[in-house]
Amino acid sequence: MKKSKHRRLHECTCATCQQHPYSHVARQHRAINRVLVNLDEKNRRRFAGLLALQFGRRHLRLVSQITGLSRMTIYRGQREIEHSDAKAGGRVRMPGAGRLTVEKNNLGSSRR
Secondary structure, three states: OOOOOOOOOOOOOOOOHHOOOOOHHHHHHHHHHHHHHHHHHHHHHHHHHHHHHHHHHHHHHHHHHHHOOHHHHHHHHHHHHHOOOHHHHHOOOOOOOOOOOOHHHHHHOOOO
């Protein structure tokens, strides 16, 4: 069975969306989440950071409720936008970041 790479669409947990799920604001929040679901990790973080910058620095919590991303992830996206680094070379993660490959995981267990 093939593992799906599609993320599940996040449902906004802000008070407006909870009280008025068919309001204009709720439709905007759903549209934001429809865009986020198709982005990779780096661009999702940066998009959320851009939203937080547009809403104002004090609205990090609201963006977190809308997107389902942590406040630290959104803050990191803001910093990446403000201090963009051309050296990144199109990588999503830093070199060496992410999960270890299966071969590396199994090497440690065979040394017992």
